[in-house]
Amino acid sequence: MPSSTRTVFSLIIINKAGGLIYQREYQAGLRSLSTNDYLVLAGTFHGVHAITRSITPKLPLAQTSPAITSPGGNAPVGFTYPNPGVPASGLEHLETEKFRLTCFQTLTGTKFLLFTDPMTGNVDTIMNKIYELYADYVMKNPFYQLEMPVRCEAFDRHLGAWLRGRT
Amino acid sequence: MAAPPRHSAMLSVSNAAATPQSGSSDKSQTPQQPSTPQPTQGLRVPSNRKTIYDRHLNRSRNAELSRASFAYLFAEMVTYAQRRVTGIQDLEKRLNEQGYPLGLRLLDLLFYRTTTTSSSALSSSSTSSSPPNRPLRILTLLHLIHGPLWRLLFGRSADALEHSVSPDTPNEYMITDNDPLVNTYISVPREMNQLNCAAFVAGIIEGVCDGCGFEAKVSAHNQPTEMWPSRTVFLLGFGESVMEREKVLERAGIK
Numbered sequence: 001m002p003s004s005t006r007t008v009f010s011l012i013i014i015n016k017a018g019g020l021i022y023q024r025e026y027q028a029g030l031r032s033l034s035t036n037d038y039l040v041l042a043g044t045f046h047g048v049h050a051i052t053r054s055i056t057p058k059l060p061l062a063q064t065s066p067a068i069t070s071p072g073g074n075a076p077v078g079f080t081y082p083n084p085g086v087p088a089s090g091l092e093h094l095e096t097e098k099f100r101l102t103c104f105q106t107l108t109g110t111k112f113l114l115f116t117d118p119m120t121g122n123v124d125t126i127m128n129k130i131y132e133l134y135a136d137y138v139m140k141n142p143f144y145q146l147e148m149p150v151r152c153e154a155f156d157r158h159l160g161a162w163l164r165g166r167t
Numbered sequence: 168m169a170a171p172p173r174h175s176a177m178l179s180v181s182n183a184a185a186t187p188q189s190g191s192s193d194k195s196q197t198p199q200q201p202s203t204p205q206p207t208q209g210l211r212v213p214s215n216r217k218t219i220y221d222r223h224l225n226r227s228r229n230a231e232l233s234r235a236s237f238a239y240l241f242a243e244m245v246t247y248a249q250r251r252v253t254g255i256q257d258l259e260k261r262l263n264e265q266g267y268p269l270g271l272r273l274l275d276l277l278f279y280r281t282t283t284t285s286s287s288a289l290s291s292s293s294t295s296s297s298p299p300n301r302p303l304r305i306l307t308l309l310h311l312i313h314g315p316l317w318r319l320l321f322g323r324s325a326d327a328l329e330h331s332v333s334p335d336t337p338n339e340y341m342i343t344d345n346d347p348l349v350n351t352y353i354s355v356p357r358e359m360n361q362l363n364c365a366a367f368v369a370g371i372i373e374g375v376c377d378g379c380g381f382e383a384k385v386s387a388h389n390q391p392t393e394m395w396p397s398r399t400v401f402l403l404g405f406g407e408s409v410m411e412r413e414k415v416l417e418r419a420g421i422k
Contacts, residue, residue: 136238136352137352137354140235140238140239140242140352140353141242141352141353141354142241142242142243142245142246142249142353142364143245143353143354143355143356143359144354151354151356151357152354153354153355153396154352154353154354154396154397155354157396
């Protein structure tokens with residue numbers, strides 16, 4: 001597979017409050033935004049993500065056994081998601097002709113946004129590796145303050161080396 | 168096998184719960200014990216029924232620890248040392264002080280493990296004709312640190328051992344580690360770039376030197392290269408008394 005079809009354009013990490021904590025580009029010639037624009041982009045995406053999560057369609061619980069539910073008091077009418085075991089997730093993919101945006105939200109609420117070529121396969125593997133590197137070189141670093149911008153030289157180094165050596 | 172009665176009692180209970188038809192199939196069931204839920208039990212007993220107290224001190228082959236737990240523990244130690252420090256030197260001094268007692272204590276274990284490579288530990292202790300294991304000369308001590316101590320701590324030898332080339336400081340030696348384990352996950356912020364958290368390891372080395380009777384000051388310094396960004400040099404400066412004794416021993420021909 002030619003390397004041009006397996007490209008990672010850039011990576012953005014957003015903390016659980018919607019603040020931008022990390023932004024790197026891995027491809028030359030991308031139009032770069034100003035720092036302020038990146039902050040706005042991160043905040044906007046955080047809002048859109050929350051909206052997409054909350055507009056997940058819900059199904060009203062079937063009133064098959066009113067005799068059992070009524071003794072529980074005047075509980076609000078229950079709803080369920082179409083797939084009950086899985087909690088509602090927000091936006092996961094956003095695809096255009098020229099790029100694909102993949103969003104991965106960790107259990108703690110940190111979001112990883114990966115801009116890739118639409119032909120790039122195995123984005124999940126890439127995302128998992130990025131998460132692993134983040135857990136190693138950011139979270140195990142005693143000088144990193146939680147929810148603050150990531151300034152970890154070892155993280156930059158390993159991430160860059162891996163993303164470049166991967167293709 | 169001298170297992171404590173408390174543990175054996177617990178295990179027999181859990182065995183009975185897991186396998187009602189114990190007996191001939193008991194051995195085959197043993198490895199599956201950790202998967203059986205034991206909510207009332209506070210202490211986790213390893214599946215081979217041996218706690219750390221039952222293990223032989225010399226058995227170090229499988230005594231490996233999780234690197235992630237160590238990384239978190241060490242990160243917490245650095246954070247702890249960072250409280251109320253006045254500067255980078257103060258922080259390095261604190262890390263050094265945390266490592267020093269570890270080095271003193273580690274030394275005995277190291278000697279014990281290097282002397283008793285065979286199982287005849289007790290018989291050869293008093294009447295053996297083997298040379299004493301304790302280093303008397305600086306070079307022997309440095310080899311002990313470079314090899315056995317590094318293997319005990321990090322599972323490999325250090326990468327280089329050098330003597331200071333400057334004629335002003337004949338008492339200085341350098342041990343190089345290309346990628347210190349303690350610094351694997353640590354990125355020091357730019358405004359503190361003098362700091363090297365391997366000062367903790369320097370403290371361990373200092374403890375080992377002092378325990379052997381070699382008064383020394385050990386410090387850790389960054390010397391990054393293109394290939395090894397976290398390359399660290401441990402600078403050992405021996406005291407005056409050590410250097411004088413070294414001269415006497417050299418004349419006497421003691422190795």
